[in-house]
Amino acid sequence: MASITIRDVRKSYAKMQVVHGVNLDIRSGEFVVILGPSGCGKSTLLRMIAGLEEISDGTIAIDGAVVNRLEPRERGCAMVFQNYALYPHMSVAQNIGYSLKVAGVPAAERTQRIQAVARILELEHLLDRKPMALSGGQRQRVAMGRAMIREPKVFLFDEPLSNLDAKLRVQMRSEIRKLHRRLNATSVFVTHDQVEAMTLADRLVVMNGGCVEQVGTPAEVYSRPASRFVATFVGAPAMNMLEGTVALDGVSLLGGSRKLNVSRAGLPVGSKVAVGVRPEAVRMVAPGTPGALDATVDLVEELGAGRVVYVDLDGASFSVVTSETVHPEPGSAVGLQFAESDLHFFSSETGGRLDVFKASVPEAAL
Amino acid sequence: MVERTPILNFFTHVILFAGFVFCVAPFVIVAIAASHNLKDVNDVPMSLLPGSDFWVNIKTAWTTADLGPKLFNSFVMAAGVAAGKVIISALTAFSIVYFRYPGRMLIFWLIFVTLMLPLEVRIVPTYAVVANVLSPYQAIMDVTGISWLIEKISGVQVSLSLGLLNSYTGLIMPLIATATGTFLYRQFFLTVPDELTEAARMDGAGALRFFVDILLPLSRNNMAALGTIMFLWAWNQYVWPLLITTDQSHATAVTELKQLIPNVGGAPEWHIAMAGTLIVMLPPLIVVVLMQRWFVRGLIATEK
Numbered sequence: 034m035a036s037i038t039i040r041d042v043r044k045s046y047a048k049m050q051v052v053h054g055v056n057l058d059i060r061s062g063e064f065v066v067i068l069g070p071s072g073c074g075k076s077t078l079l080r081m082i083a084g085l086e087e088i089s090d091g092t093i094a095i096d097g098a099v100v101n102r103l104e105p106r107e108r109g110c111a112m113v114f115q116n117y118a119l120y121p122h123m124s125v126a127q128n129i130g131y132s133l134k135v136a137g138v139p140a141a142e143r144t145q146r147i148q149a150v151a152r153i154l155e156l157e158h159l160l161d162r163k164p165m166a167l168s169g170g171q172r173q174r175v176a177m178g179r180a181m182i183r184e185p186k187v188f189l190f191d192e193p194l195s196n197l198d199a200k201l202r203v204q205m206r207s208e209i210r211k212l213h214r215r216l217n218a219t220s221v222f223v224t225h226d227q228v229e230a231m232t233l234a235d236r237l238v239v240m241n242g243g244c245v246e247q248v249g250t251p252a253e254v255y256s257r258p259a260s261r262f263v264a265t266f267v268g269a270p271a272m273n274m275l276e277g278t279v280a281l282d283g284v285s286l287l288g289g290s291r292k293l294n295v296s297r298a299g300l301p302v303g304s305k306v307a308v309g310v311r312p313e314a315v316r317m318v319a320p321g322t323p324g325a326l327d328a329t330v331d332l333v334e335e336l337g338a339g340r341v342v343y344v345d346l347d348g349a350s351f352s353v354v355t356s357e358t359v360h361p362e363p364g365s366a367v368g369l370q371f372a373e374s375d376l377h378f379f380s381s382e383t384g385g386r387l388d389v390f391k392a393s394v395p396e397a398a399l
Numbered sequence: 400m401v402e403r404t405p406i407l408n409f410f411t412h413v414i415l416f417a418g419f420v421f422c423v424a425p426f427v428i429v430a431i432a433a434s435h436n437l438k439d440v441n442d443v444p445m446s447l448l449p450g451s452d453f454w455v456n457i458k459t460a461w462t463t464a465d466l467g468p469k470l471f472n473s474f475v476m477a478a479g480v481a482a483g484k485v486i487i488s489a490l491t492a493f494s495i496v497y498f499r500y501p502g503r504m505l506i507f508w509l510i511f512v513t514l515m516l517p518l519e520v521r522i523v524p525t526y527a528v529v530a531n532v533l534s535p536y537q538a539i540m541d542v543t544g545i546s547w548l549i550e551k552i553s554g555v556q557v558s559l560s561l562g563l564l565n566s567y568t569g570l571i572m573p574l575i576a577t578a579t580g581t582f583l584y585r586q587f588f589l590t591v592p593d594e595l596t597e598a599a600r601m602d603g604a605g606a607l608r609f610f611v612d613i614l615l616p617l618s619r620n621n622m623a624a625l626g627t628i629m630f631l632w633a634w635n636q637y638v639w640p641l642l643i644t645t646d647q648s649h650a651t652a653v654t655e656l657k658q659l660i661p662n663v664g665g666a667p668e669w670h671i672a673m674a675g676t677l678i679v680m681l682p683p684l685i686v687v688v689l690m691q692r693w694f695v696r697g698l699i700a701t702e703k
């Protein structure tokens with residue numbers, strides 16, 4: 034159990050900076066997931082915590098002690114790698130017990146601890162096998178066991194589930210979750226899979242282009258995305274974004290062809306904004322309903338439990354998730370309706386969240 | 400693409416068999432010649448039916464050329480070279496692949512250059528060095544004036560001398576110092592995933608521990624392949640052992656074979672020479688047969 038404090042951490046390769054001043058506080062026992070698109074620097078950040086990558090600037094502290102200059106083995110972190118990185122010439126038991134062997138733990142105690150870990154991970158019958166003779170899920174569990182046996186202060190995971198098939202991934206996900214509840218060790222988990230991120234995280238760190246965009250619980254990140262990037266990256270299907278301009282009596286959308294009647298408290302008339310609304314928050318109504326936006330159905334995707342309807346809004350694509358029993362035909366006209374409280378506004382220039390609209394509602398009510 | 404049709408199968412087997420006959424025929428002829436007596440072996444053409452004197456000839460060859468101690472010398476040299484190569488190459492490749500230090504590329508190229516300067520090319524300077532291992536240092540001290548200085552101050556004339564002629568060390572050392580093995584290992588080390596290195600670091604293993612616990616076991620096949628090749632290569636060395644073993648006690652079997660080759664004017668005892676050849680061929684053959692399984696794996700595939 035340990036807290037991790039990351040202050041102004043940067044990473045440069047030669048001339049190119051890939052992590053730009055990250056600040057992050059990870060509490061003791063917390064399960065933090067770092068989520069971001071490929072190449073955003075998630076692995077680099079994780080590897081800097083592990084000590085596998087030099088920290089170009091800033092400090093990382095574990096339990097208050099700065100670890101910048103410490104070797105990986107001195108930091109008390111254990112890591113689970115994407116490709117498992119099991120030693121191919123060692124048996125499962127040897128793989129799991131290698132760190133203890135290096136540390137000089139006597140053979141008897143080693144065997145005992147390997148047994149204990151194997152029991153938790155249900156690997157007991159596989160202890161004599163070589164990694165080559167294991168399935169993907171079993172290898173994954175061995176990799177977890179190798180991390181667990183050291184009873185580390187911090188668990189680091191770098192996309193450990195991305196090589197598994199969909200079903201196994203869901204199963205391992207819940208096993209990791211269970212394991213965390215049992216061991217309660219501080220964990221940092223890197224992924225680009227948002228479902229994985231949402232289901233595992235106590236707190237979510239969304240990264241983009243080497244910067245942290247937002248830190249918050251999965252629910253917070255989903256319901257109040259801090260930037261346009263987070264809004265479109267988290268959630269599937271992605272949040273609909275419409276470009277607009279603030280007018281006297283609301284926001285005019287799509288170059289003036291459509292109008293949203295919302296209060297515009299605070300924002301100067303003429304400023305450019307992006308209006309976001311989640312596909313789940315849109316209701317389909319009969320075309321021509323007052324206050325609704327009229328659109329044409331393009332495509333319907335059946336999901337079983339519901340369906341995703343892609344509609345065309347004056348050339349802009351817009352998706353709606355509906356579980357209602359309506360079966361819109363492609364080509365038919367529909368009306369789109371949503372509550373003002375479901376709208377998200379982002380600055381067109383900075384991409385940052387604009388909270389003026391929401392804030393105005395409770396103020397007016399007072 | 401692997402095609403399988405009966406006709407193609409037939410032709411490939413014919414080609415394979417022709418190649419086999421082509422390779423094996425000389426050995427068969429040697430073996431047959433070794434079984435004839437003096438008269439039969441000099442018949443033209445020589446009878447291709449085996450004679451009955453095989454064991455007699457073997458025994459004669461063995462005692463004439465004193466092959467017992469010579470085979471032992473050969474074995475010590477070949478095994479020493481093979482072992483030395485395997486160890487030195489692994490270490491140099493480890494250093495080149497896994498460490499970043501100033502002058503790394505320079506060292507890499509220095510090692511590379513030895514590929515272009517085989518022993519035969521630098522045999523004269525190598526001989527000079529082996530004759531007195533310390534001569535380069537003596538030369539440096541003479542040129543820089545250090546030996547002059549020491550003589551002035553202490554009155555002792557500096558003359559360093561450590562000869563390795565007629566010794567196993569002298570036989571083995573110069574043959575170890577080439578780059579082939581280093582490159583074989585380097586290629587292999589480059590295929591070892593970085594994640595494995597990092598996993599070992601996370602597990603707390605230092606560089607040496609990683610080398611011994613992870614890298615060496617993984618390169619088992621490479622070691623067997625390199626060891627076998629180097630054993631054969633060293634066993635078959637002729638010029639170097641001939642040059643530095645002026646004393647019979649350190650001569651190797653391959654150079655001593657010349658004892659069995661008939662001199663001008665002597666009896667044309669080719670049956671004895673062939674018998675000796677067979678004996679000298681045997682140890683490398685045994686090594687290849689024993690190592691074959693790993694040897695092939697080490698050359699063609701990287702496990703995982």
Ligand SMILES: Nc1ncnc2c1ncn2[C@@H]1O[C@H](COP(=O)(O)OP(=O)(O)OP(=O)(O)O)[C@@H](O)[C@H]1O
Pocket residue numbers: 046051069070071072073074075076077078225
């Ligand atoms: N050794 C390196 N030298 C130069 N650039 C590097 C190096 N390693 C990573 N990078 C760059 O740093 C950036 C971040 O890489 P990183 O591996 O952290 O991405 P990631 O977020 O983990 O992506 P993914 O989801 O694909 O694993 C990338 O743009 C990558 O090209």
Ligand SMILES: [Mg+2]
Pocket residue numbers: 075076077191192
């Ligand atoms: Mg990565």
